[in-house]
Amino acid sequence: MNLAPGLRSQLLIVVKSEDTAREVGSGDVPVLATPRLLAIAEMATVQALRPHLAPGETSVGNRAELQHLAPSPIGTHVEFTTELTESDGKRLVFTFEARDRRRVVGRGTIERVVVDRAAFIERATR
Template sequence: MTLAPGLNAKLLIMVEREDTAQKIGSGDVPVLATPRLLALAEMTTVQALRPHLEPGTTSVGTRVQLEHLAPSPLGTHVEITTELIEVDGRRLVFAFQARDRNQVVGRGTIERVLVDRERFLERATG
């Protein structure tokens, strides 16, 4: 498995009720919730990696830096793009950006670490 900077993926969503701060409980307004934005960005990093991982290998999130810059109300289309910007052994750093039709609504970095799935689960469950 060779992972190199430049690996990328995109995800396009439309903000629905289930995505809102009101529904998730992270606020009381019907706009894209910050935790949901983060989950979508992480999902996009996983999507980028999936075809490149050896059997039995997965990645886990270890660090996040996120700026949620603008609200995205119900019905807004938001595109999340991620790009692998750093590879340091098993440590991978992705930059991400979320945009609606008019502006950047969020951006940041997500750090993931490659792990052996079975060993990770054994450690997690004791």
């Protein structure tokens, strides 16, 4: 795989009750949970890569760094943007930013590795 940096993706969500720290167990407040922030950012990277993978390939996350900068209560629209910033063979690094209508609520990096899906599952279940 030889993807050039600059590949982008956007994903828009509305924070729901099931996205909150209270519901996922990462806190007791009704705002977007940090683990959900990361999971949604990862979904955006998967979305960006999907059309570029060969049949039988998938990508797996292997490193993430994030800053959760502001709370997003239930009903908040949050837009996630990702951009491929590094491509080293099967190793891909994305930056992401999550914004509500007023400010950046989170940012970070996500590293993914392209793998053969069947071989990965076989190794995982041994």
